[in-house]
Amino acid sequence: MAETENPPLKLLKQAHLIHSPDHPALEQIEAFAETHSIVLQRIQMDAEDLDAIDLGEGGHWICAVADDQLPALIEKASGCEAKLGFIPAKSSVLSRLFYLPKSLQEQIKLAFSEDAVAVDITRCNDEVILAIAAIGDIPFLDHRGRAYLRTQASWWRRTGLAIQLFWSTAQRLLQIRPTSVELHIGDEENSRKSAITGVVVLENDADKLSNALLGERMSACDGRLSAMLVAPTSIVAYLAVLVRAAFGGFSLPRAVSFIKTRKLVMTADQDIDYRLDGRRRKASSIRFEVFPRALQIKPGPDFVQDNPEGNDSRDSLRLRSLPEHEQRLNSLKGGLPLFTHALEDDFKDLFQLLRDNTRVAADYLIMMIASSVLAALGLVLNSAAVITGAMVLAPLMAPIVSLSMGVLRRDGTLMIAASRTITVGVLLAVSMPALLAALLPIRELTPEIQARMHPSILDLGVAVISGIAAAYAHARENIMKSMPGVAIAVALVPPLAVAGVGIGWAEPRVFGGAMLLFLTNLVGIAASAALTFMVMGYAPIKTAVRGLRVLAVAVVLMAVPLYLSFSQIVTVTLIETELRSEPVVLGSDHYILEEPQVQFDQDLVIVRATLVAPRWLNEGEIDQIKAMLEARLERDIRLELELRVRR
Secondary structure (H helix, E strand, O other): OOOOOOOOOOEOOEEEEEEOOOOOOHHHHHHHHHHOOOEEEEEEOOOOOHHHOOOOOOOEEEEEOOHHHHHHHHHHHHHHOOEEEEOOOOOOOHHHHOOOOOOHHHHHHHHOEOOOEEEEEEEEOOEEEOOEEEEEOOOOOOHHHHHHHOOOOOHHHHHHHHHHHHHHHHHHHOOOOOEEEEEEEOOOOOOEEEEEOEEEEEOOOOOOHHHHHHOOOOOOOOOOEEEEEEOOOOHHHHHHHHHHHHHOOOOOOOOEEEEEEOEEEEEEEEEEEEEEOOEEEEEEEEEEEEEEEEEEEOOOOOHHHHOOOOOOOOOEEEOOOOOOOHHHHHHOOOOOOOOOOOOHHHHHHHHHHHHHHOOOOHHHHHHHHHHHHHHHHHHHHOOHHHHHHHHHHOOOHHHHHHHHHHHHHOOHHHHHHHHHHHHHHHHHHHHHHHHHHHHOOOOOOOHHHHOOOOOOHHHHHHHHHHHHHHHHHHHOHHHHHHHHHHHHHHOOHHHHHHHHHHHHHOOHHHHHHHHHHHHHHHHHHHHHHHHHHHHOOOOOHHHHHHHHHHHHHHHHHHHHHHHHHHHHHHHHHHHHHHHHHOOEEEOOEEEEEEEEEEEEEOOEEEEEEEEEEOOOOOHHHHHHHHHHHHHHHOOOEEEEEEEEEOO
């Protein structure tokens, strides 16, 4: 069965050929017209003024001109209802804008066809826009960024190009200054005041910029212009826009608002730089207006499919991210901050919550006593379930988060109140288990107790992540329910309970190790929570720097012993692995070390293990085994063996 072919194009009988003098396809165009008996009237744009030429009403124009000559042609064609066919030069953007065939012969044939499609015309201050208008300073979203979006390369190549563009953009970010403007949208009588970095207005979205940022395509035949208002409230927010433009996403970036309307007017107190298809302009008032179906063109066959006609007369406004609050507008006058500054309305409820967290109320005291006693019992009983219950009950996380905000904002009242509440909680969490340990006859170092005697740098990592989660949960009321999970993760009360047990047993080693773990959690949570609050905009960087310095010094001081402890843990693990790796051979017998446990006592290494042997051993043979293990480990050891005979 033969394949279905596209119906042949019906060609013109006569047309106007409007061309630039150096267009490379003039000979081919004239040859095609002669071959098909098409009468051509040639008009050279560099030699004749179009306004002075009467081209009649209607008719067909074959446009073989440079891109910068097209706006004048389109303006005149829309006034006399002419139909335009395009034969672009090699460097022209027309092929991309109107989906023209790649072959020159196919382009010529399409240009001389009779069929045409009506499309909208968008004017900016009475100038025609072919594809895009870019207003203000929008690094990466300008022509270089759009060139990147057109790149049909591998993912790795696109990633490399994106990195290059990000680097060049980063050099411009600190120079961006939002512009205060008034927006008149559609037929709205009242204006909107805002501060924008830039605006991208699309007539033809051949570069798929709207798809990259908005997840939808624009149409050149819907009677509406599509405007993306880039209004970030911080440099970080603008970087989020760039990531979305470069790699795509699933939602509109918070710093981008979207307008679909017939008219848009922007006014400012000063001139604004803007570009119309690359043409530089400057004005204090910029007016956009769409004229539906005012131009007839001859695009490629896929153009109609990608640019459907629109029938909806309503404006589409997605302005939730547009800064309009007076306090926000004032904060942007000096330029974009690194992080978005929270407004007073944003942190009013949060600060009230943080102040409430610092009160030494009866509920706080009762829950601290209950959680500390429960933790102590769980430690003595070696019950992970009981200890977990104590973690959930413990209210100690909340005042630590309040302390972090106090340090960040240098709020002395909040710091003092939070410190007082933490101190009371610590005293209760240590004293109650100490009393319980002194009264109970049990003196066994259970695994749950031992697990909290040797903190490492990994515990500091857990505390840092938990602090981030705790601060974020406090700032977002809808996820405060996750706080019990954070409390379980960081486990503040159990190490204090172990410290109390150490006091009750008069064991300084137990007390010291557990208190080091608690201080690790305290410093890690406070530092990371403060940094999180700063990133979320709850304190200016200048104010926060001093407090963050203090917390950073505390983190470094804590990290030193924790790193040493971690190094020791690594050494212990390596030694235990080495002891398990192969049996000890003594004569013809093989001896296996099961469940070796290694402990450091200053420079001495204590090895405890079960020795599985085929017979009983005398002291001399045990000394030989000890010597062989010392040679294998290359260090002196104290060997504590439990002999198990297996025949």
